[in-house]
Amino acid sequence: MYVYLFFSRTLALCLLCFFMPTCQALALPQIAGLRIGDYSTYTRFVLDVTENIDFNVFTLPNPHRVVIDLPEVSWHSSAQIVSRGRRISGYRFGLFDAGRSRVVIDLKSPIIIKKSFIIPRNKKNLTRIVVDIKPVPYRAMLMEIEKTRKKHTAKTAKTAPPKLSFKQNEKYPTVPVKPLVVIDPGHGGVDPGALAISGTLEKHIVLKQAQVLRQLLVSSGRYRVHLTRDRDIFLRLRQRVAIAQEMKADLFLSLHADSIKNRRIRGASIYTLSENASDKEARLLAEKENKSDVIAGIDLNDKSETVARILIDLRQRLTKNNSVRFAERLVNEFKGKIPMLRKNRRYAGFVVLKAPDVPSVLVEMGYLSNRQDERMLKNKKHREVFAKSVVKAVDAYFTRMRRLHSP
Ligand SMILES: [Zn+2]
Known part of the structure; x- marks a missing residue:
């Protein structure tokens, strides 16, 4: 595509020039050569240009690329890379849009741009555009991209790299720098x-x-956090699900505290969505939690919202697996810190966990019907212990996701 655009344009210009001796098109800056220099800690990419021109360089992940945007240029046929070196797997160039040429360099592994600069015209009357790239871990590359994107968006929308879509691939979603x-x-x-x-x-x-959990997650610097409600206000169950979906949340955590007849029972339990409840109590709990809209006096037209049976389609399988993984991380982190029910990992048809593309977990933090649990749930220290454990579980969950999705 790039090459085709370049050649078709060149052909058109040549035909034009054939009839016009003082052709303006010849004034286009030309890429006279390009070179790659491999060093132990970085790789240098050099473009030789016949004029002083400006450029814009940025990186893109999955597949990893370096993109150099230039004003419209022509390309000398001898400007070819003989050896691609150890960090570059390929490259292409051409017109990107009217008045803008682009060089795309394919990379073998994640990198960041160490530095990029212009060396003004030398004795051969050539300007050099130099881009140094440095291999880094995948996460570092993503963080750098996010930083650059923000900077460029603020500076000028025209030259900013395209906004990254972190949900491009349904099956193997990439993990954003700061998951929501x-x-x-x-x-x-x-x-x-x-x-x-x-x-x-x-x-x-x-x-x-x-609120305590939000504070801790945000202060870690690793996450964006949104609360479905930040004050004493009613929200329908499907509104909660819609918030997670519309905001493209990477993780959804619903917090609850139960109350039952048997006051001796205490401890937290962790739930994920399932068509069939893991046990009778889990089914009854889901039914109780699903009645929220009824309790709020809403006339439910959509009766399916209140029934425990939830159909899980194929699209939801991956989400379901990830929900289960996060739930397991929570159990691991709670162990020894948060009193838990003996049967603490359970499944049921919670409406609030229904978002098909957002891994979702519901935590019953304890029983308000048990005095010890109630005291604990009202205790500031306990809130912090609980929040810390959740942050650790969230960390473990995303660390694994990143490992899975990095090349
Ligand atoms: Zn509840």
Whole structure:
């Protein structure tokens, strides 16, 4: 495509010039040569140009590339790379759009641009555009891209590299530099959720915990965080799911606290979505949590929202697997720090976990019907311990995702 564009344009210009001795087209700057120099810690890419021209360089991941944008140039036929060296697997060039030429360099592994600069005309009357690239871990490349993108977007929309889409591939999504974690404090407003004997309400417990968790995730510098609600307000279950989907969340965590007849039972439990509940209690719990909209006095036209049976399609399988992985990480991190039910990993048809493309987990943090649990859930220190454990689980989850999706 690039080469074709270049040649067709060159041909047109040549035909034009044949009839026009003082052809302006000849004034196009020309790439007279290009070279690659491999060094132990970096690789140098050099373009020799017949005029002083400006350029813009940036990188793209998956597949890893360096892109050099130039004003429109012609390409001398002898300007070819003989040896590609150890870090470059190929390259191409051509008109990108009107008035803009582009060089695309394919890379064998992740890199960042160490530096890029222009050496003004030398004795041969050639200007040199120099781009030095340095191999780095995949994550470092992504971080650099994000940084560059922001800088360029702020500077000029025209020369900025294209905005990265982190959800390009349904099957193997790439992991963004700062994944978005949506925390969903259950209930709220007209729906108080579970009630403790002392009068403590689930909706307040989970909101406070969500806010502490947000603070810790954000201060790690590794995540973007959004709360489905940040005050005492009601949200429909499907609104919570819609928020996660519309914001393209990378992880969704719904926080709850249960209450049951048997006051001796205490401990946290972790749920993922399943067509069939892991046990009777899990099924009943899902039914209870799914009634949120009914509790809030909403006339449900869509009855399917309240039934526990959830159909999981093929598209959801990968999401489901990732949800399970995150749930397992949570169990690992809670061990020894957060009291848990003996049967702490369970499955049921929670409506709020239905987003087909967002790995989603629901945590019942404990029982408000148990005095110890209630005291613990209201305790500031415990909130911090809980939040720290979740952050560790989130870290472990995304570390694994990155390892899976890096080349
Ligand atoms: Zn709840």
